Amino acid sequence: MKFEVTILGSSSATPIFHRNPTSQILNINEKLMMIDCGEGTQQQMLRYGIKYHKIDHIFISHLHGDHFFGLIGLISSMHLNGRTKALNLYAPPEIQEILELQFKYSGTIIKFEIAYHFTQVKERSIILETNDLIVETFVLNHRIPCTGFIFKEKERLRKIDKEKAEELNIPQQYYALLKKGIDFVDGNGVTHKAVDLTFDPDEPKTYAYCSDTVADGSYDIHIEGVDTLYHESTFMHDMVDRAKETFHTTSLEVAQLAKKQSVKKLLIGHFSARYRDLTPMLLEAKEVFPNTYLAQEGETFMI
Incomplete structure (x- = not known):
């Protein structure tokens, strides 16, 4: 099962040094989901071959x-390109007024449904559940209401040991039951355990996305043990006072958080315009949490 994230934007506040404001694409079995959509996202999609029509959730x-x-701009382009299927938008409630006001004064009548799913800012909640995935929000501490997102694969079915199944002449239509752990009884009444005819599935993966927030410990429990954590890292730690003043996080604080919560891999992004060279920021984090990477434009990371 494919589960990977591609970085479209990594800059905070403004585009600078060939870095664009925040946006990411999650690819889950070729079904694409967008997380945040800063200025210039469409150009980045074109640059990295991301197709408009594949995005159903933002x-x-x-x-x-x-x-x-x-x-x-992205929604307008979807409209101009003839989109007809619904677009699911998960965001603070005010987003509907913002978009509809722009459509009103531009005389734009969108040809497809925008299904609004308003995020909660007071408690953790499930906002999407599919056959393969659960998406939850949790509360971050920024200057305005802000939520983090956790994308969790569901438990997978077991894998068929085809060699053993064929030896026993088990009908292929029974494979779906074996995957669910249901034993097979042959024509002689002999029971063959599903566990002996299948392999353990891969462990489900989790991706946590922490947008703008001060590192106050209030959300730490929500990211415990995740496979991959993306976390804003606007400043280096010598700017920690500025980070707290603006409700942001330093690279050192993020690394300490990842270590404390037993995260497996850390991606840092949302870099301040004061940093042309990001190497010192990466090194600062790696000293505490070695499995840290820069979430830079065009990079794709397996979850």
């Missing part, structure tokens, strides 16, 4: 411009 963490100013 998640907006909060309503600071560097996280959603690309949304109106």
Whole structure:
């Protein structure tokens, strides 16, 4: 099962040094989901071969411009390209007024449904469940209401040991039952245990996305043990006072959090315009949490 994230934007506040404001694409078995949609997201999609029509779900963490100013343009392009299927938008409630006001004064009548799913900012909640995936929000601490997202694969079915199944002449139509753990009884009344005819499935993966927030410990429990954590890392730790003042996090604080919560892999992004060279920021984090990577444009990471 494919489960990977591609970085479209990694800059905070403004585009600079060939870095664009925040946006990411999750690819789950070739079904694409967008997380945040900063200015320039469409150009990045074109650059990295992301198809408009494959995106059915967009998640907006909060309503600071560097996280959603690309949304109106993206929706307009979907409209102009003839989209007819619904687009699911998970965002603070005010996003509907913002979009509809722009459509109103531009005389735009969108040809497809925008299904609004308003995010909660007071408690953790499930906002999407599919056959393969559960998506939850949790509360972050920023200057305006802001949510993090956790994307969790569901438990997978067991894998058929085809060699053993064929030896026993088990009908292929029974394979689906074996995958669910249901034993097979042959024509002689002999029971063959499903566990002996299948392999253990891969462990389900989890991806946590922490947008803008101060590192206050309030959300730590929600990311415990995740396979991959993306976390904003706007400043290096010598700017920790500035980070707290603006409700952001330093690379050192993020690394300490990842270590404390037994995260397996850490991606840092949302870099301040004061940093042209991101190497010192990466090294600062790696000193505490070695399995840290820069979430830079065009990079794709397996969850």
